[in-house]
Amino acid sequence: IVEWVFADIGAMSAGAVSSGIYPTDSASQVLYLCEDSKTVFIFVEDEEQLDKVLSVRSRLPLLRKVVVIDTTGLQRFNDPQVISFEELCRQGRDYAKANPRAIEHRLDEIDPASVAILVYTSGTTGKPKGAMHSHKGLVYQMRALQSLLATTPEDERMCFLPLCHIAERSGGEFAAVLSGARLNFVEDPNTIAENVREVSPTFMIAV
Numbered sequence: 001i002v003e004w005v006f007a008d009i010g011a012m013s014a015g016a017v018s019s020g021i022y023p024t025d026s027a028s029q030v031l032y033l034c035e036d037s038k039t040v041f042i043f044v045e046d047e048e049q050l051d052k053v054l055s056v057r058s059r060l061p062l063l064r065k066v067v068v069i070d071t072t073g074l075q076r077f078n079d080p081q082v083i084s085f086e087e088l089c090r091q092g093r094d095y096a097k098a099n100p101r102a103i104e105h106r107l108d109e110i111d112p113a114s115v116a117i118l119v120y121t122s123g124t125t126g127k128p129k130g131a132m133h134s135h136k137g138l139v140y141q142m143r144a145l146q147s148l149l150a151t152t153p154e155d156e157r158m159c160f161l162p163l164c165h166i167a168e169r170s171g172g173e174f175a176a177v178l179s180g181a182r183l184n185f186v187e188d189p190n191t192i193a194e195n196v197r198e199v200s201p202t203f204m205i206a207v
Contacts, residue, residue: 013107167205
């Protein structure tokens with residue numbers, strides 16, 4: 001979903017390290033990944049994913065806020081640690097209005113050699129390990145990809161792998177940001193064929 005991209009780019013632009021969690025991960029896996037990455041802010045898609053975080057948050061002392069993208073079913077839910085994505089955006093707009101150069105200052109402070117994202121291994125040979133990717137490393141990868149498989153703002157990309165998968169994260173999300181190509185998202189894993197017919201993408205990435 002597009003909010004995933006906003007949260008990802010926003011975190012990196014603020015100088016934070018962004019890390020993804022698969023929606024199929026269990027609560028115990030969420031706990032491990034958040035502990036290992038020292039997570040302080042976590043974005044969840046909906047009530048189902050929120051429940052996983054809430055079930056383990058007592059063991060995550062560094063966790064400060066949980067941001068929920070789709071608040072359907074949570075209208076009467078009230079928790080000072082949980083806010084909606086919409087509310088976060090509102091707070092961000094207010095902050096940007098009061099501090100018009102805050103984003104530029106934060107970007108200027110980022111060391112290109114510092115870690116931008118953590119991508120966790122599948123854990124088939126032990127506990128998942130976070131692979132560290134720097135800002136300059138990601139930029140180098142995207143420029144290299146663009147030189148081999150160039151896309152333009154006229155291109156239509158189709159994103160159907162989970163965005164925490166390094167292939168879609170880099171070859172889909174980041175490549176689209178660099179080239180300006182339109183990034184389309186499948187509605188559901190079961191509607192890939194239908195969505196491809198609707199969008200007629202000029203570029204897709206798959207494993």
